[in-house]
Amino acid sequence: MRPYFFEGPLSFSSMISQIFLSAGWHYAPQEQAGLTVSVRGEERTWQVSVLSRDGSVSQVFQTEGTRGDVGEAVMDRIYALSGLSLGKWGYLVGMRPVKALFPFFAEGEGWEAKAREFLSRKKVRSDTADLLIQTASRERPYIPALAPDSGSAAFYVHIPFCPSHCIYCSFPAAVVAPGEDLSEFTGILTEDIKQAGQMMARKGIRSQSIYIGGGTPTVLPPLQLDRVLQCIKEFVPAGEHCEWTVEAGRPDTLNADVFSVLKKAGVSRISVNPQTMQDRILKMIGRCHRAGDVFSAFDKARTWGFRQINMDFIFGLPSQTEKDGAENLSAVCKLRPENVTIHTLAVKRGSPFFGKEGYFDMPPEETVDRMLTKMHQGLLEAGYHPYYLYRQKYMRDDFANIGYSLDGQDCIYNIQMMGERQNVVGAGPGSVSKWADSRFRLRKMYMPRDPRIYGKRLAENMEKRSEMFKI
Numbered sequence: 289m290r291p292y293f294f295e296g297p298l299s300f301s302s303m304i305s306q307i308f309l310s311a312g313w314h315y316a317p318q319e320q321a322g323l324t325v326s327v328r329g330e331e332r333t334w335q336v337s338v339l340s341r342d343g344s345v346s347q348v349f350q351t352e353g354t355r356g357d358v359g360e361a362v363m364d365r366i367y368a369l370s371g372l373s374l375g376k377w378g379y380l381v382g383m384r385p386v387k388a389l390f391p392f393f394a395e396g397e398g399w400e401a402k403a404r405e406f407l408s409r410k411k412v413r414s415d416t417a418d419l420l421i422q423t424a425s426r427e428r429p430y431i432p433a434l435a436p437d438s439g440s441a442a443f444y445v446h447i448p449f450c451p452s453h454c455i456y457c458s459f460p461a462a463v464v465a466p467g468e469d470l471s472e473f474t475g476i477l478t479e480d481i482k483q484a485g486q487m488m489a490r491k492g493i494r495s496q497s498i499y500i501g502g503g504t505p506t507v508l509p510p511l512q513l514d515r516v517l518q519c520i521k522e523f524v525p526a527g528e529h530c531e532w533t534v535e536a537g538r539p540d541t542l543n544a545d546v547f548s549v550l551k552k553a554g555v556s557r558i559s560v561n562p563q564t565m566q567d568r569i570l571k572m573i574g575r576c577h578r579a580g581d582v583f584s585a586f587d588k589a590r591t592w593g594f595r596q597i598n599m600d601f602i603f604g605l606p607s608q609t610e611k612d613g614a615e616n617l618s619a620v621c622k623l624r625p626e627n628v629t630i631h632t633l634a635v636k637r638g639s640p641f642f643g644k645e646g647y648f649d650m651p652p653e654e655t656v657d658r659m660l661t662k663m664h665q666g667l668l669e670a671g672y673h674p675y676y677l678y679r680q681k682y683m684r685d686d687f688a689n690i691g692y693s694l695d696g697q698d699c700i701y702n703i704q705m706m707g708e709r710q711n712v713v714g715a716g717p718g719s720v721s722k723w724a725d726s727r728f729r730l731r732k733m734y735m736p737r738d739p740r741i742y743g744k745r746l747a748e749n750m751e752k753r754s755e756m757f758k759i
C-alpha cells in the first residue's frame with residue numbers, strides 16, 4: 289500500500305480514508321506520505337488539491353456541491369492515478385450507501401424509480417443497486433422522510449465490560465469475570481439513566497427503542513443487571529410497542545438468573561453472538577466459550593420465551609475456510625434466529641489485533657467474498673431478507689455488513705442507528721447522544737469512554753446532554 293496524507297474538514301476524513309483504502313492507499317503522517325490531498329472551502333464551494341511529494345502529480349481544482357461531490361472528484365483522480373476502475377459501489381464509497389437513498393423517500397410511492405436512476409448515475413453495479421433498493425424498502429417505514437420526530441428517540445445504555453477481550457475488538461474498557469462485583473459502576477450508571485429518563489419525560493420525548501449494548505451487558509451480576517433494567521423501566525418513557533434489546537452476546541455469561549432478570553424487565557430482543565461456530569477459531573480470537581455453548585444458550589433463551597433473537601457472525605476471521613462458512617450457515621438454518629447480522633472483519637485501531645494480521649493465517653479476500661456470497665444466498669433461500677447495511681472505515685475490499693431478518697422481525701434500533709435520522713439519548717461510558725435538527729444534521733454529545741472519568745464528570749455531562757435536547 290502507498291501512503292497518503294489528508295488535510296481538510298474533519299467531516300470529510302472518514303470518506304477520504306475509505307476512498308483511498310479502496311484504491312489501495314493507507315494514511316500516514318505528512319512527512320512520510322507520497323501524496324497529499326487537501327480540501328478547503330465552505331459549504332458547496334471547495335478547493336481541492338492533490339499533490340505528490342516528488343512533484344510528479346499536481347492537481348488543483350475547484351468543485352461545487354456537497355461532500356459527496358467532492359468525494360467523487362477525488363475518486364476520479366485517485367482511481368486514475370492507481371489505474372483502477374469503479375467497483376460495485378460505484379461512487380458510493382465513504383458513505384452509508386442506503387442512507388444516500390433516503391432523500392427519495394420524500395417522493396412517496398415513486399421513490400424507487402428515482403432511487404434507481406440515482407444509483408445508475410452513481411455507477412453502482414446493478415446487483416448492488418438491487419440489494420440497496422431492497423434494503424431501503426425495508427427501512428422506509430422507520431425512517432422519517434421529511435423531518436425528524438422531535439418527540440421520539442432511541443435510548444441507548446453502554447456497559448463496557450466483557451468476560452474476555454476478542455482480538456479484533458476495541459470496545460471493552462475492562463475485562464471482568466462473570467459475577468464480579470460492579471456495584472459502584474451500577475450506582476453511577478443508574479444515576480445517569482434516571483437523569484436521562486427524567487429529562488426525556490420533561491421534554492416530551494418517548495423512546496421508540498431501548499438498546500443495552502457494550503461490551504457484554506450480561507456480564508453484570510444478575511442483581512446489578514436487574515437494578516439497571518428496573519431503573520430504565522421506572523424512569524425512561526417508552527412509546528407504544530417500544531422494542532427493547534439487551535446484547536447478551538456472550539453465551540458464557542448466560543444462565544437462568546440472567547434470563548430471569550431479562551424476562552422480568554420485559555426485554556423483547558436479545559443477541560446471542562457466536563461470531564463463528566468453530567472451537568479452534570473461537571479460541572484463537574480470544575473468546576472463552578465453545579460452539580456448543582451457543583446452541584445451549586440459544587435453546588435456553590427459547591425456553592425462557594425470547595421470541596426475537598439476533599446472532600452476529602464475522603467472516604474473514606483467521607483460518608476461516610469455506611467449510612466453516614457453510615457450517616455457520618447450517619447453524620443459522622438449524623436455530624432460526626429472527627435476526628442475523630453478517631459482519632466482515634474490520635480490524636479497528638485500538639484492538640489487540642491491529643497491525644498483527646501478518647502473524648495469522650488470514651483467508652484471502654476472494655475466499656471471504658465466496659463465503660459471503662454463499663451465506664447471502666443461503667439466508668435468502670432460508671427466508672431471510674436484508675434489512676440494514678453499512679460499510680466501515682477499516683473494512684477489507686468491497687465488503688459490507690448486512691443485517692437479515694425474517695418477515696416482521698426487523699430491528700428498529702439497528703435501522704435507525706445506521707440511518708442517522710433518529711435522536712438518541714445515551715447513558716453510560718462511551719455512549720453518544722444525538723439530536724437531529726430539521727435537516728437531519730446531528731449534534732452529538734459523547735460520554736467519556738473510561739468508566740472512572742465518566743463517573744467523575746457525570747454531573748457536568750448530564751447537564752450538557754440536557755442542554756443539547758432543547759425542544
Ligand code: SF4
Pocket residue numbers: 449450451452453454457458459460502503504537538
Ligand atoms: S466482540 Fe463483543 S464480546 Fe468480544 S470484546 Fe468486543 S464487545 Fe466484548
